[in-house]
Amino acid sequence: MTSAATPAPAPRGIEPLGVDVPATVPTHWYNLNADLPEPVPPHLHPGTREPLGPQDLAPLFPMALIMQEVSTERYVEIPQTVREIYAQWRPSPLVRAHRLERSLGTKAKIYYKYEGVSPTGSHKPNTAVAQAYYNAVEGITKLTTETGAGQWGASLAMACALIGITCEVWQVRASYDAKPYRRYQMEAYGSVCHPSPSDLTEAGRAMLAKDPETTGSLGMAISEAVEVAAQDPNAHYSLGSVLNHVMLHQSVIGQEVLAQLKAAGEEQADIVFGCAGGGSNLGGLAFPLIGQNLREGTTTRVVACEPAACPSLTQGEYRYDFGDVAGLTPLLKMHTLGHDFVPSAIHAGGLRYHGMSPMVSHAVELGLMSAIAIEQDDTFAAGLEFARAEGIVPAPESTHAIAGALDYVRTQARDGEVVVIGVSGNGVLDLVAYEAYL
């Protein structure tokens, strides 16, 4: 993939470098499982339908992440090496949206938590760095993963470069061909990115034999990445959302919000809007605030904002289902549209998932958060309104949270009410979608 002039990979970087990390960077991840009134249902083995044991996951994940997946400890210490990397862009800004308030003519106080300052422009590196680290500590030298539009693949590629391991990504063929920028990003970080299906795996070859013209699917790409990881003792597989350990790593977002609101003199967030796809940005933003509700009696409301085209929380069933199309993954108890559901080609690629994080699903079932579905045109209108007032073009995923919040502020918000919007990323590589809307 690279010419002779390409620099060699950076040395392995699992030891801390002695960076002076500011105290405002969280020292621990927060685990909502410690505070839930009922435990989240376990993942089940797809063959036996019994709860998964650690050994079932060992071929694909390091033991540290497997133990985090089932942990009920309230706080998990963030390794110093991970904190040092977080410190490059964390804490991410919590900004009072004064100009947006003026433009809306509201007396509510609107804040947005902005994850677009990370090196790849979204919240994804929060877990990518942690996953690359724990794998490297256990001697793994390569991670495989799948990616759709490419935000996750680019973030894992970045994390692997910093930790000094290699990364191999299977990207859904349709995106590989149509949206090459994220692939270029992966390659700039030294990763290899294949279109999926590829002829490098049995699963891919079987699919290509059946339909040589297929443009692939996320389920197909998962199968290829898992197959390669399972056959290589030095490789593991990495997932960017849905699982409990991903929610754990993303909790830095909500913990920073709590500290930043306090520093701004606010007693609590009255209502929080987050976009919901697999659930990692929403869970990371909301779980620390829900935990505070459960422990300390604050009354923060959380609203999950999902696309009307893929409404797992508002229209799906809450039941055990597979995480992938082919039915190879463990069974997860979640809100699902069915693992063979194919959402229409909305621009918010990160929200096109048939299911929802089991922890987010459980929190909704327990009444700890609510959910709304939003039409795509309304999300872009809200995204432009936000961009012109605040200067940031938000990711199409993030515009769902913005649209939910703007509608609430226009119709229901009280004077002085504290409204927090999770802006999960910037839309720089999604400008074509805005142009299509305009």
Add this chain to the structure above:
Amino acid sequence: MTSAATPAPAPRGIEPLGVDVPATVPTHWYNLNADLPEPVPPHLHPGTREPLGPQDLAPLFPMALIMQEVSTERYVEIPQTVREIYAQWRPSPLVRAHRLERSLGTKAKIYYKYEGVSPTGSHKPNTAVAQAYYNAVEGITKLTTETGAGQWGASLAMACALIGITCEVWQVRASYDAKPYRRYQMEAYGSVCHPSPSDLTEAGRAMLAKDPETTGSLGMAISEAVEVAAQDPNAHYSLGSVLNHVMLHQSVIGQEVLAQLKAAGEEQADIVFGCAGGGSNLGGLAFPLIGQNLREGTTTRVVACEPAACPSLTQGEYRYDFGDVAGLTPLLKMHTLGHDFVPSAIHAGGLRYHGMSPMVSHAVELGLMSAIAIEQDDTFAAGLEFARAEGIVPAPESTHAIAGALDYVRTQARDGEVVVIGVSGNGVLDLVAYEAYL
């Protein structure tokens, strides 16, 4: 350009909003003209060849900026409205590049000042916000400008959206067609972007009559933007580099570096590398440090890193020349390759300018900074090395500074020496250029 669903422009925003701006955001711009041993030569009227008076510039610029252009005050207070906007992303990070140091095996201390966290991903908003503000205060409701690859046009579009005035951009046809993302960004901010030459101006129509297939030039685009501004009493023209008031606004970069190095316990920057195109990032980064050298006897060395394909400082003459191809602008005393020089199509579009900021040129003549020229392949190799160690894919412009610094560290740096690299922007919308290199 926009559908009925497009939100109305934000209200005019010249009054402060009451944002609690952190003390780490500079309160004043620094003006090197106050500390120079000899004054920078004045700009000359193209007809009379006499020094320009304020009235000569009044049709195009507000009086506040005209006075800043000739000011010798050391500090100019930053208006509160501008500081409030700066506070969204300023101070920009000064990061110790620990992993890059490890990868190089050096005992020098490498820091980078990262301007890529701004809403448009570069240092350009530092002056765009100030220019939009001063124009709005003087009653101007529209700014016109030209742009090449589009970083400047997008940044001025963003600033105009926040201040609540309109913005009309002429973009060189070649870039308008080949690199549409920045145009989409301008339109997302509510600006209008025309390909240049256009049929909207006399200059454009004349050019199109002569050569209907022309792909345009920056000089042509300047002529169109100036023509429209000069004919509309409510409009002014805005320039993103070269002029003294632009250097002034960009001084927030270097002032923050001084404070951030002090906070990190460093006595001084021993050597600073900045990329040099029109000079605004370099001047903004370096002038506060040069000023400290002149006033306090520090010994910071500054190295301007320019492309070998457009070597105005290392190969150009130091003389009066026009700022544009057509010879319509005032005469500027600067290092120039001649105003009809056409650089080859290197990827660092922001460095493809025949001249150099008069203040930067003067500083080089006085021996206050030095200059080197770097081949494009070396800049991309350095950019990839930086991306894989530090997680940030730098803009092709910024890779010139990185290449200069890495070569210095590899061949000359002493143990403990403090090396500062100006990373003027991120390369997210330049990933095609990296892919071409790979």
